Amino acid sequence: MTNKNKQLTTSHGTPVGDNQNSMTAGSRGPTLIQDFHLIEKLAHFNRERVPERVVHAKGAGAHGYFEVINDMSQYTKAKVFNSVGKRTPIFIRFSTVAGELGSADTVRDPRGFAVKFYTEEGNYDLVGNNTPIFFIRDAIKFPDFIHTQKRDPQTHLKNPTAVWDFWSLSPESLHQVTYLMGDRGIPATFRHMNGYGSHTFKWVNAEGKAVWVKYHFKTELGVKNMTNEVAAKLAGENPDYHTEDLFNAIEKGDFPAWKLYVQIMPLEEADTYHFDPFDVTKIWSHKDYPLIEVGRMVLNRNPENYFAEVEQATFSPGTMVPGVEASPDKMLQGRIFAYSDAHRYRVGANHAALPINRPKVEVNNYQRDGQLRFDSNGGGSVYYEPNSFGGPKEAHEFKQAPFQVSGVAEQVAYDQDDHYTQAGDLYRLMDEREKARTVENIVNSMKPVTKKEIKLRAALNFYKADADFGERIAKGLVLALPQEVK
Template sequence: MTNEKKNLTTSWGAPVGDNQNSITAGSRGPTLIQDVHLLEKLAHFNRERVPERVVHAKGAGAHGYFEVTNDLTAYTKANFLSEVGKRTPLFIRFSTVAGELGSADTVRDPRGFAVKFYTEEGNYDIVGNNTPVFFIRDAIKFPDFIHTQKRHPATHLKNPNAVWDFWSLSPESLHQVTILMSDRGIPATLRHMDGFGSHTFKWVNEDGEGVWIKYHFKTVQGIKNLSADAAAKIAGENPDYHTEDLYNAIEKGDFPAWKLYVQIMPLKDANTYRFDPFDVTKVWSHKDYPLIEVGKMVLNRNPENYFAEVEQATFSPGTLVPGVEVSPDKMLQGRLFAYADAHRYRVGANHNHLPINRPKAEVRNYQRDGQMRFDGNGGGSVYYEPNSYGGPSEAPEHKPSAYQVSGTADSTAYDHHDHYTQAGDLYRLMTTEERARLVENIVAAMKPVEKDEIKLRQIQHFYKADPEYGTLVAKGLGLSIPEEASSVK
């Protein structure tokens, strides 16, 4: 057995200089399209499984509406938010992240929370989760992360060694890991959990003035979770428990509802806030930026055909409307490409023509042909732009607003490297009973890990977040706290 170093290479054999950080304009970003290694990883990753979704394969969906309950036109010109009382039809898809199409609903996993608003200015998708943060903060690490959640290539079994090895080597995951292993890791039903846009977005008003925002969907039904034992029992008896619960609730007229809130941050605060506001592993303090009510989402109609509506539904955080724009969040920047690209591969280049994805607004563009083009394909109308034949043309008033970027084009991490404060704060917010269950869940999940090296490395992260947190996990695993665990954060 040789210890010779093996260089990671691209698919064309060139050595990779940095596989942890994408190339960005400065440490904050945005991401540069010249990072061909990032593009290759994301594009190849989207094509690894056929035909189910690479992630979020198992899901349930429903139709409903969104009603504006607060006037926020001072912050955004988005038409669907233009007046109190206005209703917009929508479709939502809930999902687990890592499991296959036939996996159980009640596994410990984040839940996808994707909402498609059929607005008068085109579709708008908020594609988030039931957690406000994520495991990683740079899209270049996403394929590797999801590989750890999938099956071992030899045994075809789930692999806790890979899961905890990756997390222990990616300390930015600690905040999300703490949420996942807490009571919130297994919602009682899809109706009894919150949803989040997770990323930072930009709202722009009629005067071109912008603010940074984060979305929060708060369940009207209240938060309810399942214990690990109850979830395992249900998984064996009814693996489609969440899907069935949502369908039956709507069918009998018990319509689930969520209130939508936003946090609003002035643009200038992004440069001085104590955490980088574009880092999706961090939350904004509600004391600093309180929740402001926007409206109410109600689900009141079940799909008539699961495949046509739920399985073929496609969502992307890049599906935007005037008044809503993106931020330099590196994870979001990668998703802008990866999600739409996944749909073009999985469903087809014309996925937006399917009834579940088709906008209510009229579509006028020069995209033609492609597999399964089932409308008139533009007929004999003009098929290029610019043209002299009266075809649709650009609307400069809807050009996205500008924001300044600076720095050297390089593959660099965010400037802020504190992965422990917010995870520790979350731990200390829990009751004694909640902490005990958190530790119990972590210990149970880590016991199958073969290497003590991996366990000890992860214990150091827990300890740095809170000494009690790390000590209790170590005790549960029958290990001692490493001496270096108490080093400076």
Template sequence: MSTDKKHLTTSWGAPVGDNQNSITAGSRGPTLIQDVHLLEKLAHFNRERVPERVVHAKGAGAHGYFEVTNDLSAYTKASFLSEVGKKTPLFIRFSTVAGELGSADTVRDPRGFAVKFYTEDGNYDLVGNNTPVFFIRDAIKFPDFIHTQKRHPQTHLKNPNAVWDFWSLSPESLHQVTILMSDRGIPATFRHMHGFGSHTFKWVNAQGEAVWVKYHFKTEQGVKNLDVELAAKLAGENPDYHTEDLFNAIEKGDFPSWKLCVQIMPEQDANTYRFDPFDVTKVWSQKDYPLIEVGRMVLNRNPENYFAEVEQATFSPGSFVPGIEASPDKMLQGRLFAYSDAHRYRVGANHNSLPINRPQAEVNNYQRDGAMRADNNGGGSVYYEPNSYDGPQESPQHKTTPFAVTGEAASVAYDHNDHYTQPGDLYRLMSADEQTRLVENIVAAMSPVERVDIKLRQIEHWRKADAELGQRIADGLGL
């Protein structure tokens, strides 16, 4: 028998460090939802016997590459970041969040910013937005939040009452809502906006030393936003304006580019920082943790077929590669499962075998069958593990690095509940004109809300962030 063992991998081609033991909080558990290998095995197994995205349905995509410009191997052993000048192919999908597949590009909404790096250790997906924070910080609230952004079950119309009722009862949303209602709520194009990983992630170097990181993609085209009236005009006249702009720019050789930077926090700082660094509704001050350049992303090729490459593209923040791992961010922990599970439902159990999602790394695992299996399904090879037939085996050097956990197993909230300092600081950083437009946008968005108590509750959040801002909104609403 051959002694040349193949590495066991996930379906996105990343090596598996342990296929015998789930990731648990200590020897007695409970099992952690961040064990994406476990979740993938179970979820794929459930679908072995044989729709439009729920969120981010409307989008556009492009191919390109990422080039390393700064050596950060002291912080991560990720192979695609291992040397200056190294280029990795990638695919990116930009999107709006709430609207349907045929909705307008120029609405006030966050923009999805999902990047798939085809690395030699498997695909790495960085699935973020064009904002550094999010509306909620625990995945258990995500279905309810998205329901408020969708249509009323009786009228089938958008429902401002639900939107503002939820936000006013979820004060952690204030930071993201303030960004959304600012000029940045309607980017001029996909090319003229920043991108963010939003969550905190863990980088691990070759020595097993860990740091916490946040990702920032800085557009090299400059940030530009749309005037409210022009955005509304475009929504009616050319609802695919952003999709068209991206395609045409690349087609004529005007390749969009972004500089990727990271903030790096020493592992122990997480215990003493003035905001919880794993709370996705908060940012880290760049004075405390300055931006460090990593590399440059360039988009230089349009898809040949929209459905095959953009609509069938699937991204999951749980698609990690060695050197990049999850943090205790509660919202991220839920997304590690939810995204891949959405793809198994929408595209199929074998979504990672489609050309746009297929890793360039060799894939070796024991997942079999399922709808639309397009390869030889493992042929007659061994189909379980452990085995003594020279099948792929785990590689212990790729096990996830531990981090300490404490406390009882319970439904526990974040310890820190200052939801007002950062949105207040953001308002005070704006120019007078920007502040006025922010107030006008908020007033316009809240005016259709029928119940005064909802308006007053939301105004109180902004008053706590900045007394002037709260008063100006109240005056605008006649309250």
């Protein structure tokens, strides 16, 4: 045992501010699931005695760096976003969502956009998609949603009836479905698509002042998309087209790059904004909160081994650094637990110690044993805390910023249920040709649905977003909309 004190960290290298008290809603309130240190400790402990991803199974990845262009220290103390010219190594994984490991790259599906920053304060994972929104806004619906995207348990075939039944009964999905069925539903390549953190996060500066933040990665190559015809042809001829394109571009020195921008909302404005800013099915108006340039991300090195790096890479929205914290976004709150837990199941309790996931800083904690423990396992050092033998200790300056909570503990929906305005706004932004293509994509996707009532319910949802939108879809499906909605 050693007498030298070391900084206690999570398995991702993030300093621990309090290892004695879990985060609760007040001194007697219930424990909050966003306490990622508590969840990590308990979930790892459950697995100390000793499979394809459920979602995002098919993917490609690359190494690179992130360089700061504008110092963000007025908003966040996270060192990765401070000091102009500062470079931080990164690893990024792009993926499709619903398909299996052998599925085609060019299907109509959102693309995962997950970035791991190897910062001097531990790893920071920004785990989003190529869309700024998502289909649902509460994590309790996520297993059901993904079930509809997978194979039918009897036929083992994809099931459009299940897909549209769920979407039509979940009108909050309308905005994302409109985005998915539009031209950006099939990117030309991974290099020609934007990426988004999607959720609202909290930034906290060195003085303890907090703001709400959204992340936007804008491709420097410009957004380019793929037609249905080209996508279908490639799915048959080269199902790994996007994977191949990314590898070959980097291999020949054509390094893809993105500019990172953020939207910043003052903390107090979340209470008065015209919709709930933590609802991941909504976007913030760029007129209200303009984009602020932060830095530039460049991918300049391919993996040496796909399995060791791309397949074993693990990302979680709960892997944060000082200066970045969670918001009340219900989908984010659930993902903070679910993603890391999926990795503990799939890769193992010690996944964070694998070379691709290991932070560049020293990791000091009391996690022991478990499958595939391939380091010294703590040797003979002290293995509990608190202790009298100089083991790693918490540092209170890294405690998360306090925030107010109120209300009755109950299962309750978001306050606002306007699922239609932003979907309609997106449709109205399209030119006439894209509108026609979007309608055609939706109609073709819905034609195999076996129940007429599902088609009608979905068409009515689109009608509520925009009358022209709904009427075109109904016409394409040979449906008569009820007179009372017109």
